[in-house]
Amino acid sequence: MTGNAGASRGVDRIVRHHGRNLGLALALALALAVLAIFSPKYMTLDNFVVVALQMAFIGIAALGTAHLVIGGNIDLSIGSLFALTAVVSAMLSRVVPPVLAMTLAITLGAMIGWLNGALVWRIKLSPIIITLGSLAILRGVVLLLTGGYSVRGVPREFAAIGQERLLGLPMPVIALGILAVLAQWILVRTTLGRHLFAIGGNRDACEAAGIPVRRLVLGTFFVNGAIVGLSGVLAASRFGSASPSFGVALELDVITAVILGGVAFTGGEGNVLGVMLAVALLGVINSGIVSLGIDPHYAEVVKGAALVVAVTLDQLSLEARERYRKMTAMRER
Amino acid sequence: MPLEPATHDRPASRAALLRCVGVSKFFGGVRALNRVSLDLFPGEIVALVGDNGAGKSTLVKILSGIYRPDEGELWLGSERVEHLTARRARDLGVETVYQHLSLCDNLGAAANVFLGREPVRWRMGPFRVLDEERAIVEARRRIEEVGVALDDLSVPVRRLSGGQRQAIAIARALVSAHRLVMFDEPTAALGVKQTHVTLELIRRVAAQGIAVVLISHNLDDVFAVAQRIVALRLGQVSLDAPLAEVSRATVVAVMTGLAFRERELS
Numbered sequence: 352m353t354g355n356a357g358a359s360r361g362v363d364r365i366v367r368h369h370g371r372n373l374g375l376a377l378a379l380a381l382a383l384a385v386l387a388i389f390s391p392k393y394m395t396l397d398n399f400v401v402v403a404l405q406m407a408f409i410g411i412a413a414l415g416t417a418h419l420v421i422g423g424n425i426d427l428s429i430g431s432l433f434a435l436t437a438v439v440s441a442m443l444s445r446v447v448p449p450v451l452a453m454t455l456a457i458t459l460g461a462m463i464g465w466l467n468g469a470l471v472w473r474i475k476l477s478p479i480i481i482t483l484g485s486l487a488i489l490r491g492v493v494l495l496l497t498g499g500y501s502v503r504g505v506p507r508e509f510a511a512i513g514q515e516r517l518l519g520l521p522m523p524v525i526a527l528g529i530l531a532v533l534a535q536w537i538l539v540r541t542t543l544g545r546h547l548f549a550i551g552g553n554r555d556a557c558e559a560a561g562i563p564v565r566r567l568v569l570g571t572f573f574v575n576g577a578i579v580g581l582s583g584v585l586a587a588s589r590f591g592s593a594s595p596s597f598g599v600a601l602e603l604d605v606i607t608a609v610i611l612g613g614v615a616f617t618g619g620e621g622n623v624l625g626v627m628l629a630v631a632l633l634g635v636i637n638s639g640i641v642s643l644g645i646d647p648h649y650a651e652v653v654k655g656a657a658l659v660v661a662v663t664l665d666q667l668s669l670e671a672r673e674r675y676r677k678m679t680a681m682r683e684r
Numbered sequence: 685m686p687l688e689p690a691t692h693d694r695p696a697s698r699a700a701l702l703r704c705v706g707v708s709k710f711f712g713g714v715r716a717l718n719r720v721s722l723d724l725f726p727g728e729i730v731a732l733v734g735d736n737g738a739g740k741s742t743l744v745k746i747l748s749g750i751y752r753p754d755e756g757e758l759w760l761g762s763e764r765v766e767h768l769t770a771r772r773a774r775d776l777g778v779e780t781v782y783q784h785l786s787l788c789d790n791l792g793a794a795a796n797v798f799l800g801r802e803p804v805r806w807r808m809g810p811f812r813v814l815d816e817e818r819a820i821v822e823a824r825r826r827i828e829e830v831g832v833a834l835d836d837l838s839v840p841v842r843r844l845s846g847g848q849r850q851a852i853a854i855a856r857a858l859v860s861a862h863r864l865v866m867f868d869e870p871t872a873a874l875g876v877k878q879t880h881v882t883l884e885l886i887r888r889v890a891a892q893g894i895a896v897v898l899i900s901h902n903l904d905d906v907f908a909v910a911q912r913i914v915a916l917r918l919g920q921v922s923l924d925a926p927l928a929e930v931s932r933a934t935v936v937a938v939m940t941g942l943a944f945r946e947r948e949l950s
């Protein structure tokens with residue numbers, strides 16, 4: 352009897368920890384099965400590499416956003432920051448060595464991220480509204496810098512970095528892989544990750560426990576800026592040019608992936624594997640719809656619906672948990 | 685109301701763990717604390733009572749290093765503490781268990797017990813790698829020490845009962861509190877049974893030789909566990925006496941200021 356209870360608790364635990372990821376993996380398998388049947392040409396290694404490359408920039412940015420949201424924050428300006436760092440790195444590459452141009456652009460991204468964080472910290476308002484302002488400001492700056500035209504004529508060495516391949520995989524995909532492993536390690540194994548979850552759960556408790564909350568929150572904004580910068584720089588390098596319309600609605604794709612991937616919008620919950628599965632799922636849906644000959648505008652509808660459904664499910668399960676808690680509290684009395 | 689027999693003699697002969705001498709605190713023109721003197725002894729449970737605004741939480745915040753007193757001295761043993769910060773207070777073994785528990789609901793019991801003081805396996809630059817096994821073993825021992833058994837220390841604490849959560853909050857305070865633990869309205873949100881469990885936990889803390897300050901509006905709680913009562917009124921100590929020597933009526937009168945008026949009238 353006890354063995355039985357123990358086993359069911361084990362199952363309960365797996366579902367509690369991995370339920371979302373199992374669901375995402377199933378959805379991914381289902382999408383791939385549909386594609387295998389109706390569009391066999393989709394199922395080639397080359398095509399998967401192309402899809403992975405398309406999603407790599409969103410995936411990298413999603414890692415930064417996942418950390419921010421777990422800590423109870425968000426930065427909506429990433430779409431414009433992506434474009435700014437891409438454009439700046441491309442422009443700089445014409446006057447300074449490519450690695451320096453990239454480093455400077457990533458540093459700029461980190462500093463702007465930090466500035467967003469500092470504003471959010473000081474103006475204790477919703478980070479949504481403040482970084483929505485940054486989103487508009489930065490896009491304006493990008494358009495002013497470029498006059499609305501793409502930055503072309505970057506040196507070959509600058510483009511070479513993003514076009515490099517390793518084991519048949521494009522550079523941005525490799526960068527995503529390395530960063531994903533690092534991000535997961537930080538979140539699960541280190542005090543930094545633990546404190547981010549804790550801040551997302553109860554910021555006051557963290558202050559009382561002597562955790563340097565301000566430094567951590569500003570740090571995640573800084574790192575997020577750097578990560579978005581890296582993504583933007585890799586895009587400019589990969590495409591050998593930077594368009595001022597880079598990253599339009601990137602924040603929507605990234606937040607959809609993060610929330611669909613099981614990061615609670617209210618903070619304190621989430622894991623990297625889920626986010627990566629969600630990025631893969633969105634990538635397959637996006638490209639699969641095209642491959643199936645369906646009007647690509649449906650992809651937008653599906654993406655938006657995925658976000659709404661994910662948030663609704665999260666909220667419903669939160670309410671269910673709250674009811675469960677009240678129930679046990681009542682029983683104890 | 686049956687009184688608990690005093691568990692030990694009034695520790696007048698023993699050295700005070702912590703002494704406040706003539707402590708005052710101003711907020712603008714308002715004197716929140718007016719030359720408050722208070723001695724706290726190891727193993728003694730002192731009930732701190734008073735009406736809203738009497739200065740209870742100001743006093744607690746001074747003792748936990750959040751506010752700095754404008755006048756007066758703080759002594760820890762025979763050493764005068766000049767600049768008590770929150771960090772310093774914790775290092776000196778002073779902890780507060782707040783009314784709203786200050787647990788992270790999304791984390792497990794072990795993570796909550798060691799919040800901000802996680803056992804670390806090794807470090808590299810800004811990264812310190814958690815020693816989860818040690819955290820679980822140590823947290824289990826500490827939670828059992830306060831008399832509560834939990835089978836899974838990684839379940840988010842939001843799934844636990846009020847009494848279990850209170851035990852986790854207390855176990856956390858005891859990680860570094862070896863001198864003084866202050867409980868801010870610990871039973872305010874609890875039912876009858878959980879209140880009973882919590883009061884028992886408070887007794888156990890004191891039994892370890894730690895000074896305990898219990899802030900409560902509930903005189904039943906006060907009379908159930910405390911050995912001494914300190915009442916604040918308008919920022920001043922209006923009563924400091926062994927509980928065995930005072931009646932509930934006196935306590936109520938002192939808290940509400942009735943005693944003063946009677947004295948003035950007579």
